[in-house]
Amino acid sequence: MIHFDNVTKVYTTQKRPALDGVSIDVDKGEFVFLVGPSGSGKSTFLRLVLKEEKPDKGRVHVAGKDLARLSNWKVPHLRRRIGCVFQDFRLLPNKNVFENVAFALEVIGKPRRFIRKVVPEVVELVGLEGKAGRMPHELSGGEQQRVAIARAFVNRPQILLADEPTGNIDPATSIGIMKVLDRINRTGTTVVMATHDAAIVDSMRKRVIELEEGLVVRDQTRGVYGQAY
Amino acid sequence: MRAQFVLSETWIGLRRNLTMTVSVITTVAISLALFGAGLLVNQQVTEMRNYWDQRITLTVYMCNDISPAPACQENGPATEEDQDNMRSILDDQAEVADYEFLSEAEAWQDFQERLGSTNEALAGAAQEGDIPENFRVQLTDPDQYDTVRNAVEGASGVDSVSDDQSVLEQFFGLLDGLKWAALVLAGVQLAAAALLIGNTIRLSAYSRRRETGIMRLVGASNFYIQLPFLLEGAIAGLIGGIIASGFIVATRFTLLTQIEGWFQFDVALGTGSLLYVIGMSVILGVLLCTITSFLTLRRYLKI
Numbered sequence: 046m047i048h049f050d051n052v053t054k055v056y057t058t059q060k061r062p063a064l065d066g067v068s069i070d071v072d073k074g075e076f077v078f079l080v081g082p083s084g085s086g087k088s089t090f091l092r093l094v095l096k097e098e099k100p101d102k103g104r105v106h107v108a109g110k111d112l113a114r115l116s117n118w119k120v121p122h123l124r125r126r127i128g129c130v131f132q133d134f135r136l137l138p139n140k141n142v143f144e145n146v147a148f149a150l151e152v153i154g155k156p157r158r159f160i161r162k163v164v165p166e167v168v169e170l171v172g173l174e175g176k177a178g179r180m181p182h183e184l185s186g187g188e189q190q191r192v193a194i195a196r197a198f199v200n201r202p203q204i205l206l207a208d209e210p211t212g213n214i215d216p217a218t219s220i221g222i223m224k225v226l227d228r229i230n231r232t233g234t235t236v237v238m239a240t241h242d243a244a245i246v247d248s249m250r251k252r253v254i255e256l257e258e259g260l261v262v263r264d265q266t267r268g269v270y271g272q273a274y
Numbered sequence: 275m276r277a278q279f280v281l282s283e284t285w286i287g288l289r290r291n292l293t294m295t296v297s298v299i300t301t302v303a304i305s306l307a308l309f310g311a312g313l314l315v316n317q318q319v320t321e322m323r324n325y326w327d328q329r330i331t332l333t334v335y336m337c338n339d340i341s342p343a344p345a346c347q348e349n350g351p352a353t354e355e356d357q358d359n360m361r362s363i364l365d366d367q368a369e370v371a372d373y374e375f376l377s378e379a380e381a382w383q384d385f386q387e388r389l390g391s392t393n394e395a396l397a398g399a400a401q402e403g404d405i406p407e408n409f410r411v412q413l414t415d416p417d418q419y420d421t422v423r424n425a426v427e428g429a430s431g432v433d434s435v436s437d438d439q440s441v442l443e444q445f446f447g448l449l450d451g452l453k454w455a456a457l458v459l460a461g462v463q464l465a466a467a468a469l470l471i472g473n474t475i476r477l478s479a480y481s482r483r484r485e486t487g488i489m490r491l492v493g494a495s496n497f498y499i500q501l502p503f504l505l506e507g508a509i510a511g512l513i514g515g516i517i518a519s520g521f522i523v524a525t526r527f528t529l530l531t532q533i534e535g536w537f538q539f540d541v542a543l544g545t546g547s548l549l550y551v552i553g554m555s556v557i558l559g560v561l562l563c564t565i566t567s568f569l570t571l572r573r574y575l576k577i
């Protein structure tokens with residue numbers, strides 16, 4: 046599903062590469078934690094998957110497509126297959142829960158009838174039934190992140206990228222968020238989650254890829270956050 | 275594609291930047307009005323030129339008792355011989371299409387007919403005999419004026435040779451100057467309008483960066499992301515163009531009507547010309563705004 050082949054990315058403002066000859070394979074339906082200190086290259090990895098950046102060396106394949114050969118006007122179609130969740134939720138403050146989720150479908154031109162059918166289903170899937178009419182500021186952090194997940198998942202992407210989704214949320218609420226991500230993973234969606242949250246990584250026992258200074262220093266199935274070797 | 279969504283986004287953008295939108299519309303309206311006025315004057319001059327080119331005449335005045343020219347003082351009034359001589363000169367000229375001879379009585383009558391109704395003071399001050407007998411010469415090609423003039427000037431009994439063109443050229447020159455002044459001013463204004471539009475769209479893109487960021491992320495097409503901004507520019511341009519059309523129509527019915535009033539001939543611009551000028555102005559306004567918006571978006575809206 047995601048295939049990095051010896052990928053190097055250097056930002057022009059920095060000497061040290063953000064990713065240095067990284068090769069990673071993520072299969073369909075996998076749940077992967079991406080761990081490592083700040084500046085280790087986690088976000089660069091996610092940005093490369095979205096084709097927000099281009100690698101300086103190596104090849105990136107996503108959902109069977111060689112991104113180097115993907116023309117710019119086809120990038121939106123790639124992104125429709127990828128859902129994104131961030132630490133800061135990125136909800137639209139002037140739209141309620143339903144409208145925030147529906148926005149993702151409206152802007153890719155889905156018919157209104159389809160939106161009215163699909164959005165409530167996804168809102169229920171993330172555990173927000175009965176709260177579709179609430180505005181973002183009326184929700185707790187955990188609930189806001191659920192809305193963001195619903196928005197990322199409403200178009201049924203093949204891949205869900207989560208960049209520290211629990212970074213702004215207390216540990217107890219984070220467990221709920223992880224349950225939602227796990228539920229989404231069980232539908233067959235590949236989930237890649239960059240995180241600093243050791244407790245969560247340890248409790249989930251999923252595949253862990255650790256990056257340090259742009260290098261893969263550990264790739265472990267059913268791993269933990271800390272040094273387990 | 276959902277039209278309603280795009281239109282509501284456009285409307286939000288226009289309303290959020292209301293002051294900027296108003297200034298854009300004003301600048302566009304003024305610049306297009308100047309542009310349109312320039313075009314109108316241009317059309318009017320072209321029309322008048324065509325009219326006169328077909329009718330341009332050379333008038334050869336013959337000597338009479340009161341002619342001030344030295345040749346006339348010396349030789350006295352033109353004789354029948356001089357008239358016949360002139361006829362044969364004109365017959366020989368290839369550029370002469372036609373000519374007619376007007377006696378003093380006929381010239382007087384013609385003068386009264388042309389001016390009597392509109393300028394009684396002038397008609398009253400003149401009398402029969404003030405206008406000498408003359409030859410009205412029609413040319414096949416108005417540009418060959420000098421050849422014919424050289425041929426008839428200095429012939430015996432000729433007082434002076436005058437043509438309509440030299441008088442009209444001064445007038446056309448004035449109108450041309452007016453036209454260029456309007457167009458240059460319009461150009462400067464249009465440049466200012468373009469900068470304003472760029473700035474407005476930049477503000478608009480900035481204030482909606484959250485929305486566009488999410489649209490990008492969930493895979494909205496570039497066209498879909500840009501369309502509300504482009505429409506925002508296009509609508510401002512269109513409204514500016516419509517206001518400018520009002521100014522253009524006003525120009526047509528005040529300034530040009532006045533100019534036409536100075537002539538005794540039908541040189542009025544038709545509705546077709548007016549619509550052409552309005553159409554050109556509105557199209558220019560919409561294109562300018564849309565293209566500027568597009569160029570601005572390429573810089574400030576990362577796709």
